[in-house]
Amino acid sequence: MASEIRLEVAVPCPLRNLFSYKASADLGVEPGCWVEVPFGRRRVTGLVLAQVDPAGDTNPAFELKEIFAKAEQLRPLDTATLELIQWSIRYYHVAPWDIVSNMVPLSLLQRQPGGEKFWVASTGFSPDLLSRARRRRELLLWMQAREAVSDSQISAAGFSPTLRRELVKQGLVSEATAAPGFAPQKQLPSTHLPQLTREQHEAVDAVALGREQVYLLQGPTGSGKTEVYMAVAKAAIAAGRQVLLLVPEIGLTPQMEKRIRQSLPARIATYHSEASDADRRDIWQAFGDGNIDLVIGTRSAIFLPAPRLGLIVLDEEQDVSYKQQEGWRYHARHIAALRARQCQAPLVLGSATPSLESLFHLERGRYIPLQLTQRHGQGAMPIWQIEPLSPQSKSLLSQASLEAIEMALQGGNQVMVFINRRGFAPAYECQACRWVANCPNCSCRLTAHLQHHQLLCHQCQFARPIPNRCDQCHSQRLQMLGAGTERLENFLQQRFAAWPALRVDRDSTRQRGKRQQLMEQAAQGQAGILVGTQMLAKGHHFPGVTLVVVLGIDQGLLSADPWAMEQTAQLCIQVAGRAGRGKLAGRAILETGLPEHPVLLQLTSAGYQATARELLRQRRTGHLPPFSYWALLRVEHQDFRTCEQVLQQVVDALQASRSPEVSLLGPMPCLLERRGDRYRYQLLIQSSLRSRLHEVTDKALQLLEQFGAKRRLRWSVDVDPLGMD
Numbered sequence: 001m002a003s004e005i006r007l008e009v010a011v012p013c014p015l016r017n018l019f020s021y022k023a024s025a026d027l028g029v030e031p032g033c034w035v036e037v038p039f040g041r042r043r044v045t046g047l048v049l050a051q052v053d054p055a056g057d058t059n060p061a062f063e064l065k066e067i068f069a070k071a072e073q074l075r076p077l078d079t080a081t082l083e084l085i086q087w088s089i090r091y092y093h094v095a096p097w098d099i100v101s102n103m104v105p106l107s108l109l110q111r112q113p114g115g116e117k118f119w120v121a122s123t124g125f126s127p128d129l130l131s132r133a134r135r136r137r138e139l140l141l142w143m144q145a146r147e148a149v150s151d152s153q154i155s156a157a158g159f160s161p162t163l164r165r166e167l168v169k170q171g172l173v174s175e176a177t178a179a180p181g182f183a184p185q186k187q188l189p190s191t192h193l194p195q196l197t198r199e200q201h202e203a204v205d206a207v208a209l210g211r212e213q214v215y216l217l218q219g220p221t222g223s224g225k226t227e228v229y230m231a232v233a234k235a236a237i238a239a240g241r242q243v244l245l246l247v248p249e250i251g252l253t254p255q256m257e258k259r260i261r262q263s264l265p266a267r268i269a270t271y272h273s274e275a276s277d278a279d280r281r282d283i284w285q286a287f288g289d290g291n292i293d294l295v296i297g298t299r300s301a302i303f304l305p306a307p308r309l310g311l312i313v314l315d316e317e318q319d320v321s322y323k324q325q326e327g328w329r330y331h332a333r334h335i336a337a338l339r340a341r342q343c344q345a346p347l348v349l350g351s352a353t354p355s356l357e358s359l360f361h362l363e364r365g366r367y368i369p370l371q372l373t374q375r376h377g378q379g380a381m382p383i384w385q386i387e388p389l390s391p392q393s394k395s396l397l398s399q400a401s402l403e404a405i406e407m408a409l410q411g412g413n414q415v416m417v418f419i420n421r422r423g424f425a426p427a428y429e430c431q432a433c434r435w436v437a438n439c440p441n442c443s444c445r446l447t448a449h450l451q452h453h454q455l456l457c458h459q460c461q462f463a464r465p466i467p468n469r470c471d472q473c474h475s476q477r478l479q480m481l482g483a484g485t486e487r488l489e490n491f492l493q494q495r496f497a498a499w500p501a502l503r504v505d506r507d508s509t510r511q512r513g514k515r516q517q518l519m520e521q522a523a524q525g526q527a528g529i530l531v532g533t534q535m536l537a538k539g540h541h542f543p544g545v546t547l548v549v550v551l552g553i554d555q556g557l558l559s560a561d562p563w564a565m566e567q568t569a570q571l572c573i574q575v576a577g578r579a580g581r582g583k584l585a586g587r588a589i590l591e592t593g594l595p596e597h598p599v600l601l602q603l604t605s606a607g608y609q610a611t612a613r614e615l616l617r618q619r620r621t622g623h624l625p626p627f628s629y630w631a632l633l634r635v636e637h638q639d640f641r642t643c644e645q646v647l648q649q650v651v652d653a654l655q656a657s658r659s660p661e662v663s664l665l666g667p668m669p670c671l672l673e674r675r676g677d678r679y680r681y682q683l684l685i686q687s688s689l690r691s692r693l694h695e696v697t698d699k700a701l702q703l704l705e706q707f708g709a710k711r712r713l714r715w716s717v718d719v720d721p722l723g724m725d
């Protein structure tokens with residue numbers, strides 16, 4: 001009889017433990033392999049994370065179930081990915097399958113056996129047939145120049161396999177009868193990287209390929225950071241290595257892709273959560289096979305396996321979208337640092353407004369600073385103006401802003417009005433009895449959206465038609481309070497009727513491709529007004545903008561969230577950075593009810609660096625991260641008493657065995673106390689020692705599982721939180 005081994009397997013379920021199975025040793029199942037196992041009454045595919053030698057098995061009497069089979073058709077994960085999963089389980093304390101399903105595109109698991117299909121283009125047709133379908137035409141041309149190609153090669157060349165499927169439907173491409181001995185061909189477009197400035201050269205030269213080191217590239221918007229990324233990437237690719245370039249948002253990938261394609265002779269692909277399952281699977285495999293040189297992607301691209309990874313770049317490294325805000329709350333910057341260590345590669349973080357965390361590491365000498373100071377093709381940094389808002393004012397915008405807008409438009413320039421709030425008005429109120437329309441499920445107000453004649457909850461998506469009588473006193477004297485993007489757009493459109501107003505927010509860009517279209521329209525620089533949320537503030541060049549007006553930042557300045565101030569300061573600088581044209585400095589007006597706020601004064605007079613240093617000092621005094629380590633336990637239940645009781649039980653049990661380096665804060669209600677008909681409570685675990693934080697968090701979760709099990713309590717854990725919503 002063949003000897004048996006014991007396997008530790010991650011299976012699709014929300015539990016935080018691995019499951020043990022036995023398997024015959026001659027199946028050759030190793031960590032990283034996929035296996036078919038019995039789980040409850042089901043047959044599921046799981047991932048083997050470890051193998052235990054039966055001789056050292058501490059629990060041999062336990063009757064283990066046997067695996068059904070090794071999933072031969074599924075490619076095993078590489079060691080680096082496996083290591084990352086194991087590390088993440090320990091660090092983030094979430095269920096192993098949460099991690100596996102975030103790292104690995106699960107479409108990989110639905111893969112048909114029998115390997116890849118190959119496709120050939122018919123040469124009988126002229127690509128001119130497709131004159132109106134540009135990308136399909138390009139793909140057809142590309143395929144006609146080759147023998148059979150697979151979908152992974154197609155995506156490696158930058159085409160979506162969806163295009164290939166369309167060509168098959170049209171009969172222009174068909175499946176090849178035999179796989180060719182194919183070596184993917186490098187397409188070499190003409191390259192034109194600009195002559196780098198001395199500063200840029202110094203930055204590029206400072207990055208040592210082949211060594212684990214984090215660099216923080218600081219430079220205002222338009223200072224040429226992207227050119228530095230491209231030059232370093234080019235060097236890495238020339239040295240035979242692969243590159244991961246992360247951008248915070250899917251909307252930024254096409255722009256970046258276009259620039260990089262124009263200047264790098266490489267096999268490039270883009271990867272983000274909105275790509276189709278098939279595309280993601282193909283890129284996962286092609287990058288993992290080393291058939292793609294560079295991937296531009298959002299957060300989840302950080303998990304792409306790569307046999308020759310030689311450089312990771314995170315653009316706008318301070319952006320909070322690098323942190324996943326549900327389920328497994330990982331931070332892509334953190335994962336990037338681990339991967340850089342694994343493969344002895346540099347990690348380049350770039351920003352005009354670095355996170356306090358990165359500045360902290362810089363101060364401690366852990367990161368190497370790279371600095372760009374000049375702005376190319378854009379003017380000097382904008383001139384700030386703080387405009388006090390009087391509480392009595394009924395106008396949506398101050399007189400000063402209106403005059404400045406008028407002047408800019410008359411001069412043939414663009415104006416950007418920024419407010420981080422979509423919809424028409426954030427509150428709907430009865431003037432007779434002061435009733436305010438609240439969400440029935442959440443502790444927040446409903447936002448009025450005139451476009452859809454609805455009051456909408458931005459937390460739980462509850463919607464109701466806008467009532468014309470007060471719910472409470474039936475008065476008809478109802479009013480909209482405050483403004484969001486929709487109201488500003490209406491107002492500005494009426495006030496400056498001779499110029500177009502363009503709104504860019506989640507509502508106006510819901511349609512596919514709409515966002516890109518709006519951005520392109522905006523970038524053409526025709527005089528007019530752009531109204532938008534932070535969607536407008538990120539990474540886009542609008543060369544025609546000379547004036548930026550920023551509204552609605554007071555909330556961020558007053559918030560109890562320890563991260564709100566940092567994020568508000570970053571946002572102000574980022575938005576203001578959109579102004580400026582040619583050699584002329586732009587103007588940025590901050591409308592605020594807190595004109596004397598020290599952070600605003602410092603930000604506008606001394607700049608981001610000085611402000612960030614001051615904010616860091618405050619964090620040190622307050623023992624806030626990064627000067628202490630935090631984990632946040634959140635629980636949710638329909639009854640707030642259950643939330644409180646269970647967390648209190650956890651606290652009591654932890655206090656009994658408390659260690660001096662750990663402090664507990666809570667239970668306390670979350671800032672948003674109720675959401676989607678559930679109360680939300682939290683417990684903050686703080687420690688000056690990472691190891692103690694992990695021990696206590698682990699203990700706390702075990703207790704939660706124990707006390708919360710029979711009470712239908714939901715809970716989540718957030719290690720290194722970036723906000724306390």
Ligand code: ADP
Nearest residue numbers: 194195196197221222223224225226227376377
């Ligand atoms: P950032 O990434 O810092 O916002 P970019 O790299 O996008 O800055 O540069 C801003 C603009 O300046 C781009 O249009 C870019 O092509 C141009 N640019 C940057 N560096 C140079 C250079 N050395 N020579 C000419 N143009 C440059």
Ligand code: ZN
Nearest residue numbers: 430433470473
């Ligand atoms: Zn009323």
Ligand code: ZN
Nearest residue numbers: 439442457460
């Ligand atoms: Zn709600």
